[in-house]
Amino acid sequence: MTDRVKPRQNTLYVSSLEKGLRILEVFSEDKLELGLTEIARETGLDKSAAQRFVNTLHQLGYLDKNAETRRYRPSLKYLDMAYAYLWSDNLVQLAMPRLIELSRQLQQTINMARPIEQEIMYVVRIPGYRTSYGASVIGRRVPALTASSGRVILSRQDDATIHNCVNEWPLKRYTPWTTMDRGQILESIMVAREKGYCMSLREVLPDEINIAAPICTLDGTPVAAIHCSLPIIRWTMEQAEQEIVPHIVETARSISPPR
Amino acid sequence: MTDRVKPRQNTLYVSSLEKGLRILEVFSEDKLELGLTEIARETGLDKSAAQRFVNTLHQLGYLDKNAETRRYRPSLKYLDMAYAYLWSDNLVQLAMPRLIELSRQLQQTINMARPIEQEIMYVVRIPGYRTSYGASVIGRRVPALTASSGRVILSRQDDATIHNCVNEWPLKRYTPWTTMDRGQILESIMVAREKGYCMSLREVLPDEINIAAPICTLDGTPVAAIHCSLPIIRWTMEQAEQEIVPHIVETARSISPPR
DNA sequence: TAATATGTATTACAATATAATACAAAATGT
DNA sequence: ACATTTTGTATTATATTGTAATACATATTA
Numbered sequence: 001m002t003d004r005v006k007p008r009q010n011t012l013y014v015s016s017l018e019k020g021l022r023i024l025e026v027f028s029e030d031k032l033e034l035g036l037t038e039i040a041r042e043t044g045l046d047k048s049a050a051q052r053f054v055n056t057l058h059q060l061g062y063l064d065k066n067a068e069t070r071r072y073r074p075s076l077k078y079l080d081m082a083y084a085y086l087w088s089d090n091l092v093q094l095a096m097p098r099l100i101e102l103s104r105q106l107q108q109t110i111n112m113a114r115p116i117e118q119e120i121m122y123v124v125r126i127p128g129y130r131t132s133y134g135a136s137v138i139g140r141r142v143p144a145l146t147a148s149s150g151r152v153i154l155s156r157q158d159d160a161t162i163h164n165c166v167n168e169w170p171l172k173r174y175t176p177w178t179t180m181d182r183g184q185i186l187e188s189i190m191v192a193r194e195k196g197y198c199m200s201l202r203e204v205l206p207d208e209i210n211i212a213a214p215i216c217t218l219d220g221t222p223v224a225a226i227h228c229s230l231p232i233i234r235w236t237m238e239q240a241e242q243e244i245v246p247h248i249v250e251t252a253r254s255i256s257p258p259r
Numbered sequence: 260m261t262d263r264v265k266p267r268q269n270t271l272y273v274s275s276l277e278k279g280l281r282i283l284e285v286f287s288e289d290k291l292e293l294g295l296t297e298i299a300r301e302t303g304l305d306k307s308a309a310q311r312f313v314n315t316l317h318q319l320g321y322l323d324k325n326a327e328t329r330r331y332r333p334s335l336k337y338l339d340m341a342y343a344y345l346w347s348d349n350l351v352q353l354a355m356p357r358l359i360e361l362s363r364q365l366q367q368t369i370n371m372a373r374p375i376e377q378e379i380m381y382v383v384r385i386p387g388y389r390t391s392y393g394a395s396v397i398g399r400r401v402p403a404l405t406a407s408s409g410r411v412i413l414s415r416q417d418d419a420t421i422h423n424c425v426n427e428w429p430l431k432r433y434t435p436w437t438t439m440d441r442g443q444i445l446e447s448i449m450v451a452r453e454k455g456y457c458m459s460l461r462e463v464l465p466d467e468i469n470i471a472a473p474i475c476t477l478d479g480t481p482v483a484a485i486h487c488s489l490p491i492i493r494w495t496m497e498q499a500e501q502e503i504v505p506h507i508v509e510t511a512r513s514i515s516p517p518r
Numbered sequence: 519t520a521a522t523a524t525g526t527a528t529t530a531c532a533a534t535a536t537a538a539t540a541c542a543a544a545a546t547g548t
Numbered sequence: 549a550c551a552t553t554t555t556g557t558a559t560t561a562t563a564t565t566g567t568a569a570t571a572c573a574t575a576t577t578a
Contacts, residue, residue, distance in 0.1 A: 011528080012314040014566065016535070017279035021319060024340065032347040037555055048537055051557075055271045060280060070544090070556065074344040076375045079382065081283065082341035083398030085333040088291040093392050100386045100395070116335045123338065127359045127385060133352050136359070138397070139342030270559080273535070275566070296524060307568055310526075329525065329575090 019045060020053045024062060024074075033066070033073045082138065091215070091224060091257045092123055099124055099226065102251045106244060109135065111227040112215075113149040116141070118169040120150040120225070128229075132205065135229065142204060143172050145185050148212035149225035152198035155189045156214050156222035162189060177202035197249050199237060207232045209240050213252035226252045278304060279312045283321060283333075292325070292332045341397065350474070350483060350516045351382055358383055358485070361510045365503060368394065370486040371474075372408040375400070377428040379409040379484070387488075391464065394488065401463060402431050404444050407471035408484035411457035414448045415473050415481035421448060436461035456508050458496060466491045468499050472511035485511045 022043045026034065031042065040050035054072060057063045063072040086092055095112055103110040109128035113120040119141040127136040134140065144150025145166065154162055166186045172178070179185055192198035197213040204210070208229045215224040228248050230240055281302045285293065290301065299309035313331060316322045322331040345351055354371055362369040368387035372379040378400040386395040393399065403409025404425065413421055425445045431437070438444055451457035456472045463469070467488045474483040487507050489499055 011566075012311050012526090013318065014275055014279065014311050014315045016273055016275040016565080017312060017315050018319060020273065020276035020279065021321070025343075027343040027347060029346050035555070036557095046537070047556090049535090052271050052273050052535075053276060056273045056276050059272065060277060062280070073347050074340070076344070076373060076380055076382075078340040078344035079380060079398035080400075081333070081337040081398070083396060083400075084284075084286040085335070085337035086396045086398070087288050088286060088332050096386075096392050096395055097389075100388070100390055104388055114335055121335055121338060123335070127355075129359070129363050130356075131359055133355050136355055137342060137345045139338035139340070139345070141339075141342075270535080271557090275535080294524070295526095305568070306525090308566090311566075314526095 023053050027074050033071045035071045095255050109229045114224045120144050120147050145169050148198040148200040148210040149227045151189045152192045152212040152214045153222045155193035174204045175206045213249045215252050215255050282312050286333050292330045294330045354514050368488045373483045379403050379406050404428050407457040407459040407469040408486045410448045411451045411471040411473045411484050412481045414452035433463045434465040472508045474511050474514050
């Protein structure tokens with residue numbers, strides 16, 4: 001939850017739209033299906049408001065209604081937005097064929113992530129053998145400081161920015177091995193800057209090694225990262241470094257978006 | 260464009276929300292980035308309205324603004340919605356591991372599509388070697404009568420429904436070989452009903468064979484389809500029928516969602 | 519450099535969204 | 549099976565919010 005910074009209430013701001021969108025946004029991993037009262041509670045709207053907005057979204061086809069339980073869930077229409085985004089993101093188009101080729105070559109799960117606010121978001125996911133469900137869904141967010149993709153993107157920023165982010169940005173514990181020590185995270189980022197890639201162990205999933213390399217524009221601005229997950233039972237860090245890293249780094253390097 | 264059926268203007272309908280969403284929806288394959296005036300024109304809103312809604316969406320982070328050109332495009336936030344949907348769709352979760360396994364086994368592009376209105380929409384896409392960009396993006400819609408997935412889903416409906424849909428639903432020409440003859444489409448659907456799967460040739464992409472099998476609930480209602488694309492240069496219809504079809508059909512059959 | 523198109527800002531007005539309230543229909547517990 | 553609570557639906561008078569007109573600023577084009 002961001003602490004409700006009320007966007008200045010000028011006449012160019014339509015707060016009805018904001019409220020409606022709050023309802024679209026309320027559904028998540030642990031809120032798959034909600035009744036009217038729950039929606040009201042979760043969005044901070046009163047019952048009447050929730051009623052009106054939910055009704056509107058239902059009529060427009062954004063929310064499916066279970067006639068028996070009278071609860072609502074996101075409809076297929078949500079995916080129209082994914083399509084619009086993916087089609088408008090040149091980097092995705094540019095990267096896609098190379099990511100497919102890479103996944104075929106390595107026979108491993110390959111992802112592309114982009115920074116957003118203080119997190120990274122998965123934009124492309126090509127599942128390998130035995131990819132967990134959560135790891136195959138686009139739109140997933142992970143705190144930038146926790147994800148190897150996030151760290152390697154940060155590693156291309158200047159010192160001041162890095163220090164600032166490492167101190168300010170949020171962390172989230174995913175496994176018993178998730179690093180919660182900001183000093184260690186800084187260290188990890190500095191190693192990534194040195195080497196040009198970032199490796200991590202059991203940070204997000206308990207049985208995975210992660211390897212990430214940055215995608216930068218010509219002027220060096222980091223705009224995304226390629227990221228590979230390896231099962232810990234079949235790979236050591238050393239093997240991964242020798243056999244996988246060069247391919248990830250090279251593929252990332254070969255993708256150079258304009259601007 | 261649907262012919263603007265005004266949802267009844269009762270007090271439970273918030274038209275501001277509708278207008279705002281019209282703007283989110285306006286971006287598409289051929290409208291990647293739009294200026295204020297264009298948005299006004301495309302959505303049918305007047306300049307003032309467009310200004311207010313665009314401003315709101317920009318402040319909320321849904322639209323990125325190019326500071327130089329002052330044009331807008333969908334932001335990463337669009338993908339939050341994809342995540343919410345995918346996570347709430349049980350069928351996707353149920354199917355995903357089997358689709359991954361299938362793609363590994365066949366080394367081919369595997370998709371899952373769901374019917375929506377008069378089209379089908381791709382919900383899961385696991386790209387194989389040399390998958391085109393358009394064929395790797397979720398949220399893509401294709402007229403149900405044109406897509407093999409759509410036909411195989413229809414084939415599980417009763418006769419009356421099928422005849423009605425075949426006569427009423429829209430067609431779209433993608434290639435010189437796209438079937439525009441509704442009689443032939445009906446024939447194709449009837450064959451699919453007989454055989455339990457649907458094959459098509461060059462309907463959507465000029466160099467592809469498509470194979471689709473239906474996913475049905477226990478009571479026989481078709482709710483989705485699995486779909487495989489093969490390059491025409493490497494496969495004949497006969498080969499495909501022998502080597503690929505059984506796997507697609509079996510995987511589809513093995514996925515039986517509740518309700 | 520002028521002319522045109524496009525984006526931004528301001529304001530007075532009224533239409534639209536609002537909150538309160540009442541009613542109906544389920545769900546829950548005894 | 550009944551009473552009680554919770555949740556969903558419908559109605560209405562009121563003023564808050566969104567509106568359209570207009571003016572100004574900034575790019576783009578000729």
